[in-house]
Amino acid sequence: MASQSRDAAIVGIHEYPSRDVEGRVNALQIKAASAAKALADAGLTWSDVDAIYDAGEGGPMSGLMISEYFGIKPTVMDTTGVGGSSYEFHAAHALRAIREGKAKVALLTYGSTAHSNAMAIGAGGRGGGISPGDNMETFAGQTLIANYAMVAQRHMHQYGTTSEQLAEISTATRFHAMRNPEAVQAMTDLDFVGIQETTIEDVVNSRMIADPLHLLECCMVSDGGGAVVIASADVAANCKKSPVWILGTGEATKYPENGADITTSAGAQSAPIAFAEAGVNPAEIDIAMIYDSFSITVLALLEDLGFCAKGEGGAWVEGGRLRFDRPNDGPALNTDGGGLSSNHPGMRGIFLLLEATRQLRGESTSQVADARLAIAHGNGGMLGARHSAASVILGRD
Amino acid sequence: MSDSNTEKKVPTRPLPKLNELDTGEFWQATANKEFRYQQCANCGTIVWHPRAHCTGCVDGDLRWKVSAGKGTIYSFSVVRLSYHPFFRTKVPYAVAYVDLDEGPRFLTNVTGIDDPLTDVRVGQRVELAWEEHDELSIPLVRPA
Numbered sequence: 001m002a003s004q005s006r007d008a009a010i011v012g013i014h015e016y017p018s019r020d021v022e023g024r025v026n027a028l029q030i031k032a033a034s035a036a037k038a039l040a041d042a043g044l045t046w047s048d049v050d051a052i053y054d055a056g057e058g059g060p061m062s063g064l065m066i067s068e069y070f071g072i073k074p075t076v077m078d079t080t081g082v083g084g085s086s087y088e089f090h091a092a093h094a095l096r097a098i099r100e101g102k103a104k105v106a107l108l109t110y111g112s113t114a115h116s117n118a119m120a121i122g123a124g125g126r127g128g129g130i131s132p133g134d135n136m137e138t139f140a141g142q143t144l145i146a147n148y149a150m151v152a153q154r155h156m157h158q159y160g161t162t163s164e165q166l167a168e169i170s171t172a173t174r175f176h177a178m179r180n181p182e183a184v185q186a187m188t189d190l191d192f193v194g195i196q197e198t199t200i201e202d203v204v205n206s207r208m209i210a211d212p213l214h215l216l217e218c219c220m221v222s223d224g225g226g227a228v229v230i231a232s233a234d235v236a237a238n239c240k241k242s243p244v245w246i247l248g249t250g251e252a253t254k255y256p257e258n259g260a261d262i263t264t265s266a267g268a269q270s271a272p273i274a275f276a277e278a279g280v281n282p283a284e285i286d287i288a289m290i291y292d293s294f295s296i297t298v299l300a301l302l303e304d305l306g307f308c309a310k311g312e313g314g315a316w317v318e319g320g321r322l323r324f325d326r327p328n329d330g331p332a333l334n335t336d337g338g339g340l341s342s343n344h345p346g347m348r349g350i351f352l353l354l355e356a357t358r359q360l361r362g363e364s365t366s367q368v369a370d371a372r373l374a375i376a377h378g379n380g381g382m383l384g385a386r387h388s389a390a391s392v393i394l395g396r397d
Numbered sequence: 398m399s400d401s402n403t404e405k406k407v408p409t410r411p412l413p414k415l416n417e418l419d420t421g422e423f424w425q426a427t428a429n430k431e432f433r434y435q436q437c438a439n440c441g442t443i444v445w446h447p448r449a450h451c452t453g454c455v456d457g458d459l460r461w462k463v464s465a466g467k468g469t470i471y472s473f474s475v476v477r478l479s480y481h482p483f484f485r486t487k488v489p490y491a492v493a494y495v496d497l498d499e500g501p502r503f504l505t506n507v508t509g510i511d512d513p514l515t516d517v518r519v520g521q522r523v524e525l526a527w528e529e530h531d532e533l534s535i536p537l538v539r540p541a
Binding site: 120124133137138139140142143146149153154157207208209210213257258259260262 | 420535
């Protein structure tokens with residue numbers, strides 16, 4: 001293992017437990033409640049925070065607004081808002097700010113009431129002609145799910161990938177979800193039918209939403225949120241929990257281009273940067289927290305992150321390989337239950353950091369014994385069109 | 398995806414803005430059933446979607462060209478579930494990325510087929526099938 005810098009660590013986490021808040025709280029309150037719990041988890045308080053990271057779900061001037069709401073006067077402010085992967089970008093930027101000595105304690109928060117607001121994220125109408133790209137595309141009625149489905153369709157065409165192989169992503173995450181009481185409660189609150197482990201047949205026999213993606217290949221729309229506290233090494237040394245170091249990060253974007261291969265995502269660019277900085281390779285990773293908006297997202301990303309070659313993901317995931325109880329077969333996938341079966345209020349990226357941290361602390365409900373290295377990879381936007389990606393490699397002492 | 402006209406107000410396909418500054422000229426030309434795209438006379442880059450600057454060089458000289466209207470389906474999906482007031486009445490319908498022979502890849506719907514569940518495939522040859530509206534036409538595709 002190459003020399004790793006251990007300049008910044010995740011020292012506090014909290015995942016807001018409810019996925020259906022029934023109008024009792026709003027997104028800002030979820031952010032604040034989660035922030036307080038995450039700071040307490042670290043043994044820190046509001047006044048320790050000198051860096052604020054926010055993806056803008058609170059509206060315009062979000063960094064300013066959220067600082068006042070929290071009662072914090074940060075000297076570093078970053079409102080990178082690039083969809084569901086924003087929190088992996090935030091972790092990358094926090095590492096840099098702390099490494100430069102510009103910050104000691106960074107606070108990342110997320111809150112959403114997408115479920116309570118009945119937001120039709122996956123199958124709603126697409127935006128109203130704000131950007132030139134929208135003005136060329138809105139007429140076609142492409143839902144967000146259909147965009148991801150086009151990646152799956154092309155993956156099947158190019159590599160012979162099957163629906164049964166894609167279903168492995170869904171069955172593995174549901175297997176983990178059934179071990180996570182908060183995920184089971186989430187599925188109960190959101191009126192899931194059949195809250196139990198699923199088979200490949202269950203997935204491929206579920207209702208088609210956008211060919212070739214079935215219902216059980218699509219993430220839930222929940223309420224929820226969470227918070228992450230990232231601290232410098234000297235602060236981390238005095239925190240309550242053992243530090244989870246940010247060892248390497250990478251960022252990338254992709255958008256529609258003539259002749260481009262949509263089966264390869266921006267992750268193919270961000271992951272090698274992160275692995276190189278961390279001085280580790282994919283074969284050493286114990287935990288893969290990969291944004292599971294849909295089954296195809298994970299399949300394409302397992303390839304892009306280097307766990308297997310491009311096009312071989314279908315065969316690679318067969319036979320339950322991604323389950324937490326198969327530690328000799330590569331990383332365990334989304335051991336909290338993922339966006340498919342535990343938590344997806346619209347921007348899932350923060351939960352990737354949370355569960356990776358739980359695993360490296362030994363606190364997961366699907367704990368991989370002696371887990372040492374994790375990757376959190378966020379994909380925001382649309383996999384088959386414009387999206388942002390960030391990879392974060394995490395490790396414990 | 399032809400629209401059946403009824404007496405009561407029916408939801409309509411969302412139409413592009415003719416005055417959008419980067420793409421308006423493309424849409425204005427569709428009134429004449431012309432599918433225009435841009436190529437830079439300086440560096441040769443084919444720019445899609447249309448815009449005011451070349452993405453291949455910083456002293457670009459974008460010229461409009463007209464596609465012959467033939468292409469190939471790069472990928473597609475059949476939408477079964479939509480909450481959009483117009484498109485929910487059209488399910489199931491096929492959305493597709495089409496690679497025009499000249500290079501541009503655009504998003505559209507496949508029309509002129511009996512059943513989107515069986516009659517669309519990756520690699521299929523298609524041609525433009527214009528859907529007429531008041532001030533513009535929508536470039537759909539049908540099997541060639």
